Amino acid sequence: MAVGEKAPDGAGTAGDGEGAVRPGRPFWRELPMMLVLALVLALVVKTFVAQAFLIPSDSMRDTLRRGDRVVVDKLTSWSGAEPRRGEVVVFHDPADWLHGQPTAQPNLAQHVLITIGLMPSVNERVLVKRTIAIGGDTVECKKGGPVVVNGEELYEPYIRPGDTACDDAPFGPLTVPEGTIWVMGDHRQNSRDSRYHADDHTRGFVPVDDVVGRAVVIAWPVGRWSTLPDGFDPPVSDSR
Template sequence: MGDPADAQAGSRDPGATRTLTAGEGTESRSGQRPLWKELPLLVVIALVLAFLVKTFLFQAFSIPSVSMQNTLQRGDRVLVDKLTPWFGSEPERGEVVVFHDPSNWLEGEPTPERNVVQNFLGAIGLMPSADEKDLIKRVIAVGGDTVECRLNGPVEVNGKALDEPYLFPGNTPCDDKPFGPVTVPEGKIWVMGDHRKKSSDSRYHLDDPKTHGFVPVEDVVGRAVVVAWPVTRWATLPVPDTFGQPGIGDRSKR
């Protein structure tokens, strides 16, 4: 006859296989909440997360015009990095940025019509923003830089000519609107569209008594980093090599 203590110890063997009884299984299932009760909570969590992502990380923007062709086409959806500005990062030369209209630059432009649902989804980040007060351009010069573009000449930053392969085919750097030289105040940026003949950018607002063509850094929403939609247009938006040429940041040689 076996020892009762051995039998009892064997029942506690951690390697033994434990079979779930029908009663245990029924009790476990009855402790779960029905899906219809959990769904509203899941929806609320998803909306909160979408809002936080849109507010602090990334936001989708819809391109409303042709001013950035061929880099960006009308109707493209771009993702804008809103995180790095929280850590003190400021716009740099060559970046494509989204910014709030600094002084009625969009006056006369048609306002996109959206219904209540679209406005709500745009507010929480589940649809691209179509805020008529936002613009997208390329940063050409930053605070302290001197920028100019003479007729038949290239854009120059601190005396360095820019090679601009991103210009729309057939466009000149600035023959439609030569300018400068102008020095960008600290805390401001000078922006231009890649489709120069279709871009009402810094060049066209030099006489604006409020901005003088410059965009305050504080009005910059963030940097556009990728074309996310349509999928056939997917592409990153890196800084062109010309903005990294030696000496472009040397303002003593301007």
């Protein structure tokens, strides 16, 4: 339409009819839906992707310390991948390993934050240890010697200084059943790990199905922030 021409009857102008720009909904009306979506997203992330956990003991010193908060990768477990030798894993108590240990009781606010994954869990019956051997491996440790997997001596720089590889509880040789792992703490003389549960119905082996995921990073406190290794260095040779 040329400049100066009269608009034909029925033509819309700004603010009228189909061409009108409708005002947006007030923010306070959108807020509840945004909060619901945020909570759903947090629950999805906690269930399938990652979750924070509180380290309750010193069994993994000096790699992990009591009070550290670690982020656990759960996506790898959901995809069907099994733990690798050397990984630090969080797993559900396989045979009442935590018998007699008190369970923290969070308040209502903490319970909500734990539920949506915004606060580390303090009341789940889970443990954190290092994967030493996987299904099919032969593992042993004699007093005064190193841990040996598939005939290879492990290089274990993560063991707490002053500790020995297994002098408090030598074991093996034994073969790890398929679908399970053999775990040990880095603070060897202060870790009730697989070595101490040979009389349990699992014989000290942790079913892979009980593994929540791999601890990938120390997220808190800030001064302790660091990533965690995902395997042995150097790796153990695979004899299978």
